Each structure stands twice: as C-alpha cells, then as structure tokens.
Amino acid sequence: MPPQLPPTLRIHHNPDPTAPKRRSLLATTALPTPGTTIATFTTPLLALPDGASMRTTCNYCLRTPTSTGPNPTSGTPTSPSGTQPPFSLKACTACKAAVYCDPACQRAHWKAGHKGECGVFxxxxxQAGRDWLPTPVRAVAQVLLLxxxxxxxxxxxxxxxxFGWGVKGKEGEGKGKEGGGDDGVVLEGNVEGFRKDGEVWxxxxxxxxxxxxxxxxGEGEEVLKQAREVLCKIQTNAFNRLDADTGMTGIFLDAGLAMVNHSCVPNAFIGFDKRTAVLRTERPIQEGEEITISYIDNTLPKTARREALRLYHFECDCPRCKDDLDVYEVCQSSPxxxxNSFSLQPDLAKLRNPSIDRSKVSKAEIDAIYKKWQALTVPEGNDEEDHLRLAQARWEVCRPLVEAGMWAVEPLPTTIGQLAMSWQTSYKMVVYALPLLCFISTECDPIKLVAPFMPWRIKGVMGIVMLLAVTGEFTASGELATRCTHEGIVGTLAMADQVSMCEALLRLAIHHGSIGASEDWGVLKEAKAMLADLESLEGREQESKLLRxxxxxxxxxxxxAFFESQVLGPIKALSSFAVETLEAMLDGKSLVKR
Structure with a gap:
C-alpha cells in the first residue's frame, strides 16, 4: 500500500516512461494562506542525528538539552521562564553509545531499530576505537539489519x-527522475547515476x-550490492534534517515526504522539529497544483544550483532555471x-522595484564570481590575520555586486553573514556585528526569503535581539563609547530605546514563528519567554501598550508611528553603517579603541 497521506494530498502518476517526473504530489484543495500546514510526518523510516552529535542528542526524539540565552534587559545568561528545564542524557546500558533523554525514548528506539544496531557499536x-559512526554508514547498517x-x-x-525488499519490478521515483511502479512505495535509488560519478561512487x-x-x-558481494543500493536510496530520498535551533544536521527519511518533487521556485517548504517534519505552504497553492519544495539552497546562482542538484540526477526546468532569474526577479513576482508589511522591511515598493544596477554585472559574471569565491582557500587554524585576508579576498571578489547594489545576490550575503557571525563571538568586534545583522535583515533576507515566516528570517531577527542585549548593557554602563570608534553607531545606540526595540522584534519573531514553525520550536519558545520577562518590567506600560x-x-x-520612530528608525540607521564598517575593517583600519 502507498504511504499514508493526508486528505489535502494525492499521488499523481504520469504514464509516460520518458517523463522527467513520473510521480508527484498534488493538492486536493486550495491552500490560499502562506504558512498553512499541508502535512505532518511523525513516523519516519530513519531519523538520525549527525555523526558525533549522537552523543549529545537523544537518539530517538532528537532533543538536545535546553540551552540558556541572554536576557535582553541585562545581557546575562538566564534560564527563560516557561521553557523546559535542562535534562541529562543517559547512554544505552548495553552499547554505551546511543543516548536518550528518558526510558520511553530508549524503549521506542529499541523497537525502531536500535535492537539490531546495538551490537554494532x-x-x-x-575496530575503529570510537563510539559513533558517520551518519550514512549508521543509516545503511540500521536498514540492513532490519x-x-x-x-x-x-x-x-x-x-x-x-526499500523494495523481496519486491520485484517495483521502483518508485522518490527524489530522483526515473519512475516505476504505480503503488508509490519503493524508493528510487539512481544506482547507475551514482556509478557514473567515479569519485562519489x-x-x-x-x-x-x-x-x-x-x-x-560479512563481506559477500550480494550483501555489499544490497548495501550500495540502500545507500543510493538514502542519498536520493533522505532529507538533511537541519535544526534551525542548533545548526545540527542528520538524516530524515520518510517515504511519503520523499515523493515531493523539487523546484527552485517552490510553493512549499519543510520544517524539522525533533522527530517530526512539517510540510507547509510558502505561497498560495491552487487546487490540483503540484506541491514542490527546494532540495537545495535555491538562492544560489544558476550554475551552483545545477551542481548542487547533480546527485539527484535530473536537470531542473523551473522558471528560475529556464529564464535564469536572479533573487530580485523572483522576489518581484512573489505573492x-x-x-512584509509586518517585518523589518515594510517598504513593499522597495521589494517590488529594487534600486539595483544590473548594468554593473551580468548573470554570467555572477556565476563566475560565485565560482571564484568558492575556490578561495579557507584557513585551517584560527589565525586572525589569515581570516582577515580571506575576508578581504572574498569582499574583492564580490566587488561588482557591491557596485551594483545587489546585496541579496550570493555570495555577497554569505560574505557579510560570515563576518557578522565571527564578530558576534569576538570581544573586540561584537558591537560591530549589530549593524551587519541589521543590514542582512533589511537588505538581504527579505529578497532571498520573501516570506517573513521562513525560519532563517526569524533567526535573523532573534540575532539582532541577542546583540541588542549586549549593546544595551554596554550603553547602560557607559562602556560602549570606550569600545567603539564609530560615532554613528554609538550615537544611535545611546539615543535608542533598546528595550522597546527588543520587545518589537520579539513580537515579530513570535508572530511569524507561530506561522512558519512548530509551537515547540526552541527559538519560538525562547522568544515568548523573553517577551514575558520584558512585559514584567515596571515603568514600560505605555511603550508596551503601543507595541501591542x-x-x-x-x-x-x-x-x-511608535514602531517607525523607536524601532525601525534605529535599525535603518544601524544598517546604514554596515558597509562603511566593513570597508574600514577590510582596509585594515582599527575599529576598536585601545
């Protein structure tokens, strides 16, 4: 029987054996509201943490011990009220390798596959002197044992x-292009496609x-052949279970979810929350329309997207690929x-008619820029001078995009984002990370990820909250002016109501997080707890009333009016300092007072 699907979806089979899509999922009803849950997948065939993370993640429910975050009013770590208290992980008493948050998870994982793999460790x-396996190897071993x-x-x-065990002549499409049986059960492996790629094979x-x-x-040829086929099916159909809270990855494989085809202009997206995957609408979907998601980072230039799709063994023919649309063109046509009228970029005219100069850089040049950027060698160590030289080289490679004002075109956003991430963890540079995050959240993310409820946009908003917590403490103590040489940044923060800024951003994160993510999402729960702390502060009744x-x-x-003057105004001002701050740092000018 085919995988269980909700009544909102049905499987469509194309009888043409030469068709690039032999199978697809169609909407049985109109889904006009972006962020609507299409389907929830709670019983995956495989759900594994990545590699060594199996020692710090419950191997069944995939929870990690709750971390603490900074309090926006003090900048100090706290345990947010209303969040689940930290818990400890206990190892399987037999293998001592897999860990669990409680006995219920351990029993469930024993039935789901650990019974067979326990002796593996x-x-x-x-033989290897370690207590974990690379995720693909563990996944294949688990399937083979079952x-x-x-x-x-x-x-x-x-x-x-x-996996078609004992079933002859039945191969479904999965996330590849070849088709097969009409029951939609057996996953496609694309074995011959992988075999043609010598290094990958x-x-x-x-x-x-x-x-x-x-x-x-054992190592008989028959079982090795089976293992290769299983691995090909996992590689073709499994999803990278990227956790937006922790950045940890892993494998999530569900036969029903694997039937969703790819588009670089998708109408749906997948969110992962522990052992659950949720398929949501990214834009309005009509009755009978095919449900599509993106298997890759669909904001990359065309050549990079084709390379990223290479191991799926098909060539995308979506509008973005056929017409070589850049992120600005895709944004302009997005419903x-x-x-974004309720976001950090409420100027919808700016999204519909961006101030960019395409005469400065062609699309062919953008592909070349990305390739050259990728070829730059990343330093192995932590030497600051080596990383500064890399940042300078990347910025110079991106110079045509800078001159064109095409801030949302890769690899420029990633270049800025990586510097922001580095500065956030630097005692000397943390203040300067704030303008960069404000710039990304107003000039890059709304173009790349048009829907403000996309998890990475929410994470960007929360990143600003965290840095405002730090700079708020510096401002209150008088330390800010001794750490920062940029008078504009110091002046803006000195005049800003940083607590109101945090409250407004938290309300944005909670509103959009409730649309695009699970209520159990750690980021959303933390935002709610932080907002509760802010609302309990005395003397802020009027500000909170206006923001509510x-x-x-x-x-x-x-x-x-209050949001425009007290929140958006300072964020725009900080954003306006980002480029000159970057230029100064990359020119070797000191940004830190001695």
Missing part, C-alpha cells in the same frame, strides 16, 4: 516495503562496505511580498 569500538534479521514489527515492515562503496562490516553481515497595538494592527496610527 561494540564492533565500532573494537532487512536481514526478520521480525522487527511495524517499523521493520515499513522499511522492507520502502568510490566514497559510497567505502561507506557501504563499512556498514556491512560493522553490521556483522508573499505583501506579508502595532502587533495587533501594523496600521494602527499610534502603534505604527
């Missing part, structure tokens, strides 16, 4: 069906062999622009 420890050992209950039965052969050896299944009115109705006259 003893062999790993004996296929070979018999029994295993419902979990094993679902794995056997999805050699790596996959090594991973498959490792999985067979550690699973204790989600209107949602603005959050209920962005066009409320008094609330909108």
């Amino acid at each position: 003893g062999r790993v420890r004996a 296929l070979h050992q018999g029994g295993g209950g419902a979990a094993a039965a679902r794995v056997r069906e999805a 050699r790596d996959m052969e090594l991973q498959a062999k490792g999985a067979v050896v550690y699973a204790g299944l 989600d622009i209107r949602l 009115a603005w959050a209920r109705d962005p066009e409320d006259p008094e609330g909108a």
Whole structure:
C-alpha cells in the first residue's frame, strides 16, 4: 500500500516512461494562506542525528538539552521562564553509545531499530576505537539489519516495503527522475547515476562496505550490492534534517515526504522539529497544483544550483532555471511580498522595484564570481590575520555586486553573514556585528526569503535581539563609547530605546514563528519567554501598550508611528553603517579603541 497521506494530498502518476517526473504530489484543495500546514510526518523510516552529535542528542526524539540565552534587559545568561528545564542524557546500558533523554525514548528506539544496531557499536569500538559512526554508514547498517534479521514489527515492515525488499519490478521515483511502479512505495535509488560519478561512487562503496562490516553481515558481494543500493536510496530520498535551533544536521527519511518533487521556485517548504517534519505552504497553492519544495539552497546562482542538484540526477526546468532569474526577479513576482508589511522591511515598493544596477554585472559574471569565491582557500587554524585576508579576498571578489547594489545576490550575503557571525563571538568586534545583522535583515533576507515566516528570517531577527542585549548593557554602563570608534553607531545606540526595540522584534519573531514553525520550536519558545520577562518590567506600560497595538494592527496610527520612530528608525540607521564598517575593517583600519 502507498504511504499514508493526508486528505489535502494525492499521488499523481504520469504514464509516460520518458517523463522527467513520473510521480508527484498534488493538492486536493486550495491552500490560499502562506504558512498553512499541508502535512505532518511523525513516523519516519530513519531519523538520525549527525555523526558525533549522537552523543549529545537523544537518539530517538532528537532533543538536545535546553540551552540558556541572554536576557535582553541585562545581557546575562538566564534560564527563560516557561521553557523546559535542562535534562541529562543517559547512554544505552548495553552499547554505551546511543543516548536518550528518558526510558520511553530508549524503549521506542529499541523497537525502531536500535535492537539490531546495538551490537554494532561494540564492533565500532573494537575496530575503529570510537563510539559513533558517520551518519550514512549508521543509516545503511540500521536498514540492513532490519532487512536481514526478520521480525522487527511495524517499523521493520515499513522499511522492507520502502526499500523494495523481496519486491520485484517495483521502483518508485522518490527524489530522483526515473519512475516505476504505480503503488508509490519503493524508493528510487539512481544506482547507475551514482556509478557514473567515479569519485562519489568510490566514497559510497567505502561507506557501504563499512556498514556491512560493522553490521556483522560479512563481506559477500550480494550483501555489499544490497548495501550500495540502500545507500543510493538514502542519498536520493533522505532529507538533511537541519535544526534551525542548533545548526545540527542528520538524516530524515520518510517515504511519503520523499515523493515531493523539487523546484527552485517552490510553493512549499519543510520544517524539522525533533522527530517530526512539517510540510507547509510558502505561497498560495491552487487546487490540483503540484506541491514542490527546494532540495537545495535555491538562492544560489544558476550554475551552483545545477551542481548542487547533480546527485539527484535530473536537470531542473523551473522558471528560475529556464529564464535564469536572479533573487530580485523572483522576489518581484512573489505573492508573499505583501506579508512584509509586518517585518523589518515594510517598504513593499522597495521589494517590488529594487534600486539595483544590473548594468554593473551580468548573470554570467555572477556565476563566475560565485565560482571564484568558492575556490578561495579557507584557513585551517584560527589565525586572525589569515581570516582577515580571506575576508578581504572574498569582499574583492564580490566587488561588482557591491557596485551594483545587489546585496541579496550570493555570495555577497554569505560574505557579510560570515563576518557578522565571527564578530558576534569576538570581544573586540561584537558591537560591530549589530549593524551587519541589521543590514542582512533589511537588505538581504527579505529578497532571498520573501516570506517573513521562513525560519532563517526569524533567526535573523532573534540575532539582532541577542546583540541588542549586549549593546544595551554596554550603553547602560557607559562602556560602549570606550569600545567603539564609530560615532554613528554609538550615537544611535545611546539615543535608542533598546528595550522597546527588543520587545518589537520579539513580537515579530513570535508572530511569524507561530506561522512558519512548530509551537515547540526552541527559538519560538525562547522568544515568548523573553517577551514575558520584558512585559514584567515596571515603568514600560505605555511603550508596551503601543507595541501591542502595532502587533495587533501594523496600521494602527499610534502603534505604527511608535514602531517607525523607536524601532525601525534605529535599525535603518544601524544598517546604514554596515558597509562603511566593513570597508574600514577590510582596509585594515582599527575599529576598536585601545
């Protein structure tokens, strides 16, 4: 039987064996509201943390011990009220490798596959001297054991069906281009496609062999062939389970979710929350329209996108690829622009008619810029001079984009973002990270990710909150002026109501996080806890009243005026200092008072 799908979806089969898409998922009803949940997937075939992270993540529910965050009123770490208290992870008493947050998760994982793999880690420890496996190797070993050992209950039965164990002539499409049986069960592996890529195939052969050896299944050619096929199916159909809270990755494989096809201009997106994947609308979807997501970073230049899709063994023919549209052109045609009226870029005219000069750089030159940027060698150590030289080289490579004002075109946003990330953790440079994050949130992200409820845009807003917590403390103590040489930054922060700025940004994060993410998302829970702390402060009743009115109705006259003057104004001012700050640093000028 096919994977269970909600009534909002149906499988469409194309009878043409030469069609690039043999199978797709269609909407059975109109989904006009962006952020609507289309389907929730809670029983994946595989859900594994990445590599060594299996020692710091519950191996079943994929929770990590709760971390603390800075309080925007003090800049000091706190345990936010209302969040789940930290917990400890306990190792499996048999293998001592897999860890769990509680006995219930350990029992559930035992049934889901750990019963078979538990003995694997003893062999790993004996032969490799470690207590974890690379994620692909562990995934293949887990599947092989479920296929070979018999029994295993419902979990094993679902794995056997999805991987075509004992089923002849049944291969579904999955996330590749070839098609097969009409039941939509068996995952496609694209084995021949992988085999043609010599270097990739050699790596996959090594991973498959490792999985067979550690699973204790011998090294016969038949089982090695099975392992290679399993690995190809995992690589073709599994998703990178990127956790927006921690940045940790892993594998998430669900047969139903694997049927969603790719587009570089998708109408849906996937969010991961622990062991659950949620498919949501990114833009309005019509009845009968195909549901599509992006398998890759779809904001990359065309050549880079094609390279990223290479291992999926198809060539994308979406509008972005056919017409070689850049991020500004895609943004201009997006129906989600209107949602930015409640965001850090409420100037919708700027999104519809950006002030860029395309005569400064052609699309072919953009591809060349990205390729040259990628070729720059990243220093292995932490030498500041080496990293400064890399930043200078990257900035120079991006110079044509700077001159064209095309701040949202890669690799320029990543260049700025990496510097911001580096400065956030630097005692000397942390103040200067704030203008960079404000710039990214107003000039880059709204173009690249038009819908303001996309998780990475929410993370950007929360990043500004965290830095305002730090600079707020510096301002209150009088330390800011001794740490920063930029009079504009110092003056803006000295005059700003940084607590009101934090409250407004938290309200933005909570509003959009409630649309684009699960209520259990750590970022959303932390934002709610921080807002509760701010609302408990005395003497801020009037400011909070105005911000609540603005959050209920962005066009409320008094609330909108307060937001414009006390929140958006300072953010725009800080953003305006970002480029000159970058130029000064990259020219070797000191930004820190001695």
